[in-house]
Amino acid sequence: MPVNEKKPLILLIVGGGIAAYKSLELIRLLRGAEFEVRVVLTKAGAQFVTPLSLASLAGNKVYEDLFSLTDETEMGHIELSRQADLLVIAPATADFLAKAAQGLANDLASTLLLASDKSVLAAPAMNWRMWLHPATQRNFERLRSDGMLFIGPNHGAMACGEFGPGRMAEPEEIFAAINAVLHGQKRLAKDLAGRESLAGKKVVVTAGPTFEPIDPVRYIANRSSGKQGYAIAAAARDAGAKVVLVSGPVALPPLAGVELVRVETARDMAAAVEAALPCDVFIAAAAVADWRVDSDFDQKIKKNGDSPPALKLVENPDILATVARRSKNRPSLVVGFAAETEKLLEHARKKLARKGCDMIVANDISPEKGVMGGDQNTLVLISAQGEVAWPKLGKDEAARRLVEHIGELVSKIGGG
Numbered sequence: 001m002p003v004n005e006k007k008p009l010i011l012l013i014v015g016g017g018i019a020a021y022k023s024l025e026l027i028r029l030l031r032g033a034e035f036e037v038r039v040v041l042t043k044a045g046a047q048f049v050t051p052l053s054l055a056s057l058a059g060n061k062v063y064e065d066l067f068s069l070t071d072e073t074e075m076g077h078i079e080l081s082r083q084a085d086l087l088v089i090a091p092a093t094a095d096f097l098a099k100a101a102q103g104l105a106n107d108l109a110s111t112l113l114l115a116s117d118k119s120v121l122a123a124p125a126m127n128w129r130m131w132l133h134p135a136t137q138r139n140f141e142r143l144r145s146d147g148m149l150f151i152g153p154n155h156g157a158m159a160c161g162e163f164g165p166g167r168m169a170e171p172e173e174i175f176a177a178i179n180a181v182l183h184g185q186k187r188l189a190k191d192l193a194g195r196e197s198l199a200g201k202k203v204v205v206t207a208g209p210t211f212e213p214i215d216p217v218r219y220i221a222n223r224s225s226g227k228q229g230y231a232i233a234a235a236a237r238d239a240g241a242k243v244v245l246v247s248g249p250v251a252l253p254p255l256a257g258v259e260l261v262r263v264e265t266a267r268d269m270a271a272a273v274e275a276a277l278p279c280d281v282f283i284a285a286a287a288v289a290d291w292r293v294d295s296d297f298d299q300k301i302k303k304n305g306d307s308p309p310a311l312k313l314v315e316n317p318d319i320l321a322t323v324a325r326r327s328k329n330r331p332s333l334v335v336g337f338a339a340e341t342e343k344l345l346e347h348a349r350k351k352l353a354r355k356g357c358d359m360i361v362a363n364d365i366s367p368e369k370g371v372m373g374g375d376q377n378t379l380v381l382i383s384a385q386g387e388v389a390w391p392k393l394g395k396d397e398a399a400r401r402l403v404e405h406i407g408e409l410v411s412k413i414g415g416g
């Protein structure tokens, strides 16, 4: 940074959630990039991180009390919010979002927020039930329409041992978002503002495995967790689309604001997709079983000392190709996934041609990559326009980028 240039000043509000420890890393990243950081710690926040750790990393005192005579004489609360270039709330608790949505000003953090005319970037962090609660969703929508910017929350493992949406964005993601807002990176800033690249569009997403019965109690399945498909459905919803999620059996909670159709077999999934048409975009992220057992065992097959039963496999309907090759009601954009354990790009390119879809998202699911069931993915987008390879990303971030890419393609197709 040139000698006389003023360092950008971030006013970081640290709320009372487990994820407060990640704010220490955020401060480290900001300081490393020559930002000045002033920290405001809520009373609850101080239960999770100490003012000493925050002050040491920020290289500045930490502000905690609205009625501190010393702080008010040194720097009044109005001045504290005015001097900042950007206000960042990380973690933004359910409580803090509720207060902000109501315009309450009953502690230093909420008063600063109300007294500020600067952009505000919030990184929500809470248990998934708290996040999906209608009250929190209402507050989130209200704040978004008031102009508050949001990064996350991500879908993932929570401190409480549960899994779902509500996990705070990683410090690196918040750091990137701060830079996007301050340096006017229009595309990301637009996303953070929740402006909706798929507004008015209908998106159908498939996710998870299918279970193919052998008899009434046994089935053939695969290791798909559904996490990537659910993350895509959530990202499409956040981009303003009406989303139908056709899901095989998974251990994930339903997504707020997304119509969920639960299915078990590939044939059920094909029928549910058919019923959800017409749509603008179809994203086939499910790991649909290629074969099912050609059986009509309506009772459990018994082990009776004879040789094991011979299972004959027959092909399942090809959902992706069927949708891509429709002559009537074909979605404007049909996106398939190619999960491969070898020759990733070669197989994916062939799949694009074979299925007749517009884009294939190739992902390497060889066991050492830990993609199936894991939280990260390395994707390559293959279409007639070329190939785009992304580095290893969290499945939420991969979904966000994919939806952003799809939004751009749809606007070109639609001339919008």
Ligand SMILES: Cc1cc2nc3c(=O)[nH]c(=O)nc-3n(C[C@H](O)[C@H](O)[C@H](O)COP(=O)(O)O)c2cc1C
Pocket (backbone or CB within 6 Å): 014, 015, 016, 017, 018, 019, 042, 043, 044, 045, 092, 093, 094, 095, 096, 097, 125, 126, 127, 130
């Ligand atoms: C152990 C523990 C962990 C908590 N984690 C969170 C959390 O991750 N997100 C959240 O919204 N609230 C969480 N809470 C509740 C908040 O701390 C509580 O709502 C508090 O009033 C928030 O205050 P603040 O928004 O002023 O920081 C947690 C509470 C406890 C006791």
